Amino acid sequence: MAAVSTFASALKTQSPERSFPSNRGHPPVVKLGEKLHIPAGIERLDSDIRLEIPANYPSIYAAAPLAYYLGADVVPAETPQLVTESGFRYALDTGKRFEDTVEKILKQVFFLDCIVRTEGVHPIDLHERRAVEPDLDHDPVSLYGCSPAERLEAYFDVPYSTIEPHIPDWMVTAHVDPEPEHVEVLPFISHRLAVVRTSRGREISPENQQKALLDEFLRNSNETRETSAATFAEPYIRPERNGSLEEIWIGNGIPLGANKALLDAYYNRLGRRPTEDDIDITVVYNDIDLSSVLTDVDFNMDHERDIVDEVYGSRDDLPFKITIHQNPTVDELRSILQTQTDFLHYIGHIDDEGFQCVDGVLDAATLDAVGIDAFFLNACRSYRQGCHLIRGGSIGGIATLGDLIDSEAVKMGQTIARLLNRGFPLYAAHEIARETILLGGQYGVVGDGGFSIAQAESSVVNMCEIESADDGYEVEIKTYPTSLYGMGTVFIPYIDSHDRYFLSGGPLETFKLSTNEVQQFLLLEDIPVRIEGELRWSHDIDIVEL
Structure with missing residues (x-):
């Protein structure tokens, strides 16, 4: 409790502007030891707010x-x-689960801070303020000058049901096993304002693991196909999802429908700064003949290699330095994985033993260090190797839980590459792709899913869905907070007939646009667009042909 009480020492202000991500510094990290030691210089805020809770791990973790x-x-x-x-x-103690009550308070205070801060140094026309201000008992002008405690008291006068429909989709829900060793993850998830829930989920027995993966594999399709699950020491878990944009699982088990967060990933990220030079992309193309080993899988990866080579160089404003390695030996791949690079796109073969090379197998667990910041292992059963890369030094990546089918893997590779190229963080790229590609349920994020290898042209990554209407089109824009532009960031769609700002996080309102307005909007930035369930890209669309 004393350690968690120091987290707010990283806040740059206690005014409503703390709702801007740039004003929320990273809390001090916590190491589990024999006794409490708070270094000099890390001081608690002079706070007039006290959070009194039971002295147990589930309560402390939820409240952090x-x-x-x-x-x-x-x-x-x-x-x-x-x-x-x-x-x-x-x-x-409202009769509901403690963590549910804490979640509502966090969302309510944060959201109302976003409303009140429009009376401060950033007086913008905010869509959410227009929506809720008529139902507020207190004037944002008067609230802005109040102390944090006075504002908090006034915020509780607002029924949660009044503001709930207007709160953006939350960035992260962290499902945490409330054991002492997981105290070390609290600073990282607190910095992202995660909703923390005690890890609850349905454990899937070994005999049902293949069916569970098949359900993920086919969840958006009525087709029937064969797929096989890899065998891991950890059990498969299906967490109780909370509706956040990213759901992370911290604890034992391989989550289906959530990202596997690893503490090593967060520590690996500390001290990393965005590169000022060209972004290094390493592509490993490992199409060796394994027909004697993988009799059920036919991989011909030439097409994906060509697509990846084309996609990663497609932004004039963001120079990439692409290095391609084909059929490396074990020693060559070891050197590749240990060399500093921003991103690895691996196209090849992996099994439970490791990366299959022309002269043997490389187990990433044997690496002294890993120089790769992030990765996409587009190969069968790559989950275990992905976790080894994280523990060796990587920050985050996307890996697979079972065998793949060539054509779907190529689609997944192309989609993930384009999304990462446009600045989408790992969690968002994975979620968009898995909703579109039949094979998507076979992939999962390991490590820090909030990591991005590039920055979006408009700073806030977004996609849209277009549907025809009687007098034009209906366009819904969905935004995804990132580590740099997190909860509290504002976004303005560049549409001539609309000039209001929106809080980033999930879908904005649906815009009714003319054909000309849609065409102009699609030309602004190359973003993913969903039309009738198909994922396309704005610069490739001629709206007149739809």
Whole structure:
């Protein structure tokens, strides 16, 4: 509790502008040791807000992001409540699960801060303020000048049901096994304002693992196909999803429908800065003849190699330096994986033993260090090797849980490459691709899913869905927060008839546009567009032909 109480020392302000991601510094990291030691220079905020909660791990973990955002002291108490110096008390034992109550408070305080901050140094016309201001009992002008505790008290006068429909989709839900060793992940998920839930999910027995993967594989299709699951020491888990844009699983088990977060990934990211030079892309094309080993899988990867080579060089504003290696030996691949590069796109063969090379097998667990920041292992059963890369030094990546089918793997490779090229973080690229590609359920994110290898042209990554309407088109824009432009970032669609800002996170309102307006919008930036379930790209679309 004392350690969590120091997290808010990283906040650059306690004003409503703390809702801007640039004003939320990274909390100090925590190491599990024999006794509490808080280094000099890490001081608690002089806070007039106290978070009284039971002294147990599930309660502390669930409350950590809220304590960080509020700048609250966390102290033990039998009855959970929020207390201010004025004597105000807000009960947290509402009859619902404690973590559900904490989630609502975090979202409510954060959202109303976003509304009130429009009276500060950034007076913009915010769509969400227009939507909720008529139902607020307090004027944002008067709230802006209040102390944090006074604002908090006023925020609780607003029924959650009033603002709930207007709160952006939350960036992260972290499903955390509340064991002592997982205290070390709290600073990282608190920085992202994650909703923290005790890890709950349905464990899938070994005899049902193949069926579970097949369900993921076919969840958007009525087709019937054969696929096989890789065998891992950890059990498969189907978490209780919470509706966030990214769901991460912290603890034992291989999650289906969520990303496998690894503590090593977050530490590997500390101190990394965006590259000022060309972005290094390493493509490994490993199309050796393994017909005697993989009799059920026919991989011909020439097409994907050509696509990847074309996609990663397609942005004039963002220079890539692409290096391609074909059929490396074990020693050559070892050197490739240990050399510093921003991103590895691997096209080849992997099994439970490791990367299959022309002269043997390389197990990534044997590497002294890994120089790859992020990776996409487009190969069968690459999950275990992906985890080894994270533990060796990588930050995040996309890997597979079972065998692949050539044509679908090529589609997945092309889609992931284009999305990453346009600045989408790993979690968003994976989610968009798996909703579009039949094979998508066979892929999963390991490590830090919030990592991006590039920045979007418009800073906020977005995609849209277009449907025909009687007098034109209906366009829904969906935005995805990133590590740099996280919760609280604002986005303005460049549409002549609309000049309001929106909070980033999930779908914005649906815009009704003329044919000319849609055509102009699609020319602004090359973004993914979903039309009748098909994923396309804006610069390739002639709206007149639809």
